[in-house]
Amino acid sequence: MPTDYYEALGVDRSASTEDIKKAYRKKARRLHPDVNQADDAEEQFKILGRAYEVLSDPQKRQSYDTTGDPNGRPAGFGGAGGGFGGFGDIFETFFGGGSAGPASRTRRGQDSLIRVRIDLRDAVFGVTKEVEVETAVTCTVCNGSCMRPGTSPTTCPDCHGAGQTQRPMRSILGTVIQTQTCPRCSGFGNIIEDPCQECDGQGRARERKTLKVKVPAGVDRGNRIHLAGEGEAGIAGGPAGDLFIEIDIRPHSVFTRRGNDLHATVNVPMTAAALGTHINLDTFDGEESLEVRPGTQSGEVLTLRGKGVTHLRGTGRGDLKVHLKVETPSRLSDKQKELLRMLAEERGEKPGESSTEHKGMFAKLREAWESV
Ligand SMILES: [Zn+2]
Ligand SMILES: [Zn+2]
Known part of the structure; x- marks a missing residue:
């Protein structure tokens, strides 16, 4: 029986x-x-299929030529599997039906996605959050095997463990065997007669579990934290899926975030803006004293370097930008009106008069607001 693939194909x-x-x-x-009724026809046919599978694929053929690996894998290939490699696929392509051998009950668990809402302060500095998730965990009674402990599955009497049944079918190659998934055992090759009572033969149970999740400093709305293997437990002992945590950030009453900068607006009375003052602002880093210079105009921005959001990657922090809004007084008493009139007179300002300088300032102001 030739085992060289070129020989097998002739x-x-x-x-x-x-x-x-x-x-x-x-x-x-x-x-x-x-x-072909010859005793070794089936074996030869399989070798032929393998030979074709490897030699018809230029990459596998090259590997076979250099390493002689029967699956046409490159040297040092450490993956699982082996044996027939992708022979099932080629068999399927030519003759239809399922792949060779019984199917495994084992399946990877599903990935889960949950949303977690954090405070802006926690996005600035990072936080460790306890997150409750409802997920599928491996059944502790049957250990994921789906069977009542102490029992074992019986071989399927219809397919004798192959997981597939075959029936002859006419085709261009003459009569060929069509393979189909065994309906009795669903292709598993065996039947669990005595399922685990605890999980109803599912191998998994629903459970609420609490996870400690480290939320890194600098996360923004929509960022996802990937926790490998923390998703749903696999089926019948398969590997667990992954858990993704999507971050949402609660709006803050004072600070808004743009990129890694924080912005706040502080109202300054007109007189204080004219005369100059100090204002105290509660920031995430504690109380900061801000100097409002005499003659401050509405829309001016004070920048506190490094008091913004921590960079998610790399080091350092964004800035805190404080927008000053000069408040023009309203609801003036008679005395206040008189004082303002005196001020205007003293400054030589007449009612209804404006200067191009003022217009320029308003345009600048609008620009400043539109850019934030
Ligand atoms: Zn169970
Ligand atoms: Zn079966």
């Missing part, structure tokens, strides 16, 4: 992919176990 080592395809079709027709 082609030259320099054969083109087209030649390989032709040779395969010709030989497959002759060697198919349904038409």
Whole structure:
């Protein structure tokens, strides 16, 4: 029985992919176990399939030529599997039906996504949050096996453990066997007669669990934290899915965030803006004293460097920008009106008069507001 793939296909080592395809079709027709009654026909047919699978794929063919690996894998390939490699796929392509061998009950658990709302302060400095998730966990009674402890599954009487049943079908290659998933065992090859009572044979149970999640400083709305293996437990002992935590940030009454900068607006009475003053502002870093210079105009911005949000990647922090809004007094008493009139007179300002300088200032102001 030839084990060299070129020999199995009966082609030259320099054969083109087209030649390989032709040779395969010709030989497959002759060697198919349904038409060939020879004892080793089935075995030879399998080898032929493997040979075709490897040699028809330029990458696998190259690996086979250099390493001789029967699955056409590159040298040092450490992956699981082996044996027939992708033979099931080629079998399926040519003859329909499922892949070779019984299916595994094992499946990876689903990924979960939950939203967590944090305070802006926690986004600035980072926080460790306790997060409650309702998820599927491995059943502790059957350990995920789905069976009542102490029992084992019985081999499926219909497919004798193969997971597939076969029926003859006419095709261009003559009568071929069509493989289909065994309906009795759903392709698993065995039947669990005595399922675990605790989880109803699911191997998993729903549970609320609490996780401690480290939220890094600098996270923003919509960022996701990836926790590998913290999603739903796998089915029948399969690996767990991942958990993604999507961050939402509660609006703050004083500070708004733009990128890594924080912005706040502080109202300054007109007189204080004219005369100059100090104002105290509660920031995330404690109380800060801000100097309002005499003659401060509405819309001026004071920048506190490094008092913004921590950079998510890298070091340092954004700035805190304080927008000053000069308040023009309203609801004046007669005395206040008189004082303002005296001030205007003293300054030589007449009612209804404006200067281009003022217009310029308003335009600048608008610009300042539109840019924030
Ligand atoms: Zn169970
Ligand atoms: Zn079966």
